[in-house]
Amino acid sequence: MNTEKIGFTASSGFASMKPEEVLMTLSEIGYKAVEWTLSHLDPRTKSIKEIKQVVDLTKQYDMEVSEVVVQQDLVVLDENVRKKTIDFVLRCIQTFSEAGITTINLFTGPRPWESDAPKIGKDITEGKAWDMVYKAFDVFVPQAEKYKMNLAVEAVFCMLCHDYYTTRHLIDNYDSDYLGVNLDPSHYVLAGNLDVGWAVKSWGNKIKHIHLKDAVGIEVPGKFVFPLLGEGNVDWASFFKALDEIGYNGYLSIEFESFKYYEQILGSDIKKAAMLSWDNLKKLMAQAN
Numbered sequence: 001m002n003t004e005k006i007g008f009t010a011s012s013g014f015a016s017m018k019p020e021e022v023l024m025t026l027s028e029i030g031y032k033a034v035e036w037t038l039s040h041l042d043p044r045t046k047s048i049k050e051i052k053q054v055v056d057l058t059k060q061y062d063m064e065v066s067e068v069v070v071q072q073d074l075v076v077l078d079e080n081v082r083k084k085t086i087d088f089v090l091r092c093i094q095t096f097s098e099a100g101i102t103t104i105n106l107f108t109g110p111r112p113w114e115s116d117a118p119k120i121g122k123d124i125t126e127g128k129a130w131d132m133v134y135k136a137f138d139v140f141v142p143q144a145e146k147y148k149m150n151l152a153v154e155a156v157f158c159m160l161c162h163d164y165y166t167t168r169h170l171i172d173n174y175d176s177d178y179l180g181v182n183l184d185p186s187h188y189v190l191a192g193n194l195d196v197g198w199a200v201k202s203w204g205n206k207i208k209h210i211h212l213k214d215a216v217g218i219e220v221p222g223k224f225v226f227p228l229l230g231e232g233n234v235d236w237a238s239f240f241k242a243l244d245e246i247g248y249n250g251y252l253s254i255e256f257e258s259f260k261y262y263e264q265i266l267g268s269d270i271k272k273a274a275m276l277s278w279d280n281l282k283k284l285m286a287q288a289n
Contacts, residue, residue, distance in 0.1 A: 001240045001285050007033030007066040007253040008277070009211075012262065013270025015039035019054045023061040025271050029278050033066040034058060035105075035209075035253040041068055043095040044088070051099040065101050066251035067152060067182070067209045068092070073109030074136045075129045075160055077118055086136050090143050097147035103209050105152050105182045106140075108133050108170070112158035112221055120160065129160050137174065144178040152182035152208035155191070157219045163191035164199050171206060180208035184255070185234045186215035190224050197238030201246055210243075210252040212281060226257040229280040240288035254281060 008014075008031050014022045019040055026034055041051050058065050070092050072085045089106070096104055110117040110129075118124045144151045153167060161167040167181060181203055185196040193199060200207070214232030217224025230236065254277045256262065256270075266272045 001243060001288065003030065003282065003285070004032055005066075005249070005251045006278075006281065007031055007035050007063075007251050008274050009035040009037070009069070009253050009255045010040060011037055011069075012256060012273070013268060019057055023058060023063060026274060027061045027063055029271075029275055031063065031274070031278070033064045033251050033253065035066045035069060035251075035255075037069040041096070043091055048095055048098055051095065055100050064251070066253050067103035067105050067150075068096055068101055069105045071105055071107050071154070073107075073111050073114075073117070074133050075109040075118060075120070075124065076132075077124065082132065082136075086139060089136070089140060093140070093143045093147050093149045093151075097149045102148075103150040103152050105154055105209065107154050107156045108160040110159065126160075133160055133170065134173065137170065137179070141174050141176050141179055145176060149178060150208040151179050153180070154182040154184055154211070155187045156184075157187055157190050157224070158221065162219065163188055164193045164202070168202075180206040182209045182211060183207050184211035184213055185239055186211070186213040186226055186232070187219075189215045189233045190217060190219040192219075194233070194235070195238070196235055197242035200239060200242035200248075204246050207246075207248060207250065209250060210248075211255045212252050212277075213255045213257060225260070228258055228261065229254070229277055230284050236284045237288045240285060254278075 008026050010022050055065055072089055076082045120126055120129050155161050155163050155167045161170055188196055188199055214227050214229050214234045216227055216232045256273045256277055262268060262273055
């Protein structure tokens with residue numbers, strides 16, 4: 001592995017910065033890509049012209065847009081809200097494709113960090129939750145194929161798709177070159193899928209994008225943390241070796257979510273977080289070679 005496809009997610013402190021400030025900071029550190037979020041590229045508040053300007057600006061800094069984090073909750077009890085959510089994702093697929101972006105990040109929901117989110121098995125059956133997700137992807141996938149947009153589904157703790165196996169259940173339901181995964185090994189580890197190298201090789205060319213994030217704990221809110229890279233339970237040597245074995249040549253984006261460390265030690269300085277992450281990653285990659 002080399003650093004030519006390493007990016008950083010423009011969340012946390014970056015979310016309130018202007019795009020050029022984000023790009024200047026990341027490019028100076030050495031990053032070659034940026035994973036934008038809706039904080040900067042929301043089609044509801046930005047025109048297609050404004051979104052294209054950010055894409056062009058990214059290229060001017062000799063960087064690429066690795067993907068855009070769209071991530072909308074598809075497991076909601078209010079049908080009107082769910083319909084609006086599906087319509088929004090469809091709009092994102094078209095808008096971002098027209099802006100020259102090739103990949104968006106999705107998850108299934110329900111969001112466990114929201115108190116009013118339905119609990120699967122309590123407020124909604126697992127079967128009903130799957131019906132909601134399938135009905136959404138029944139329209140997402142044809143839209144993605146029409147606009148040649150990669151849909152990278154991320155497994156997230158406590159959601160319907162929360163590990164390798166539940167995400168495989170979704171991906172295998174469709175035969176599409178444009179549906180795959182955003183592989184974040186931290187969530188796999190929390191769910192007990194500790195052999196991340198095996199997961200990489202099992203997904204193969206279905207990997208559309210990668211999040212680099214570590215984890216300690218179990219998949220129960222309040223009983224885990226996302227520590228600094230190299231401090232958790234992700235087997236990075238196995239992970240990077242497997243990526244080499246499958247010939248992965250896509251982007252890997254550091255997602256910094258060491259929130260207490262960020263606030264208490266780094267003083268909520270996102271540049272320091274990006275620099276520290278860059279240094280840690282280079283050491284982990286060197287050890288894997």
